[in-house]
Amino acid sequence: MIRPILVVGNPVLRQKAKRISQVDKPIQRLIDDMIETMRAAPGVGLAAPQVGVPLRLAVIEVDEKVTVLINPEIIKTIGETELDEGCLSVPGFWGQVTRAERVSVKALDRNGKEQRIRDAEGLFAQALQHEIDHLDGKLYIDRVDSAEHLQRSEPLRKPEVEARRRAQEEAEPA
Numbered sequence: 001m002i003r004p005i006l007v008v009g010n011p012v013l014r015q016k017a018k019r020i021s022q023v024d025k026p027i028q029r030l031i032d033d034m035i036e037t038m039r040a041a042p043g044v045g046l047a048a049p050q051v052g053v054p055l056r057l058a059v060i061e062v063d064e065k066v067t068v069l070i071n072p073e074i075i076k077t078i079g080e081t082e083l084d085e086g087c088l089s090v091p092g093f094w095g096q097v098t099r100a101e102r103v104s105v106k107a108l109d110r111n112g113k114e115q116r117i118r119d120a121e122g123l124f125a126q127a128l129q130h131e132i133d134h135l136d137g138k139l140y141i142d143r144v145d146s147a148e149h150l151q152r153s154e155p156l157r158k159p160e161v162e163a164r165r166r167a168q169e170e171a172e173p174a
């Protein structure tokens with residue numbers, strides 16, 4: 001079942017989500033709904049607070065691989081990188097944020113078994129950090145250092161951003 005996605009302004013997005021003590025049937029249903037909702041959006045990841053459930057649960061789909069994270073914790077980060085980021089709960093915007101280049105995460109999987117994700121990188125690393133932030137009531141817009149780095153539009157691919165920037169520079173009188 002596709003669930004409605006809450007947008008910024010809703011207090012649930014700002015709560016610290018609670019740990020899940022038992023991975024039972026209702027949690028399994030919630031996981032299935034979240035995967036369906038993420039795919040329909042479409043998005044790379046979705047955290048339970050985004051569908052109004054303040055529990056420490058998130059789903060990510062990168063390279064056609066679904067990762068279910070229950071009570072996730074970042075246990076190691078390496079490096080720093082500037083990335084363009086957007087969020088299903090902040091529709092119509094994107095911005096540049098600083099994230100760790102690589103992360104290792106400890107979590108339970110959808111069967112309640114402990115899993116370790118070691119040295120994730122690229123989009124997967126970014127999604128892990130973004131979704132775990134959601135569980136602490138944080139949104140990427142909190143990490144954007146100034147309002148001018150928050151852009152109104154859908155996320156663009158880097159070459160398109162560069163092309164647009166050049167076109168703007170050329171259009172503006174020096």
Ligand SMILES: [Zn+2]
Pocket residue numbers: 086087088089130134
């Ligand atoms: Zn988000």
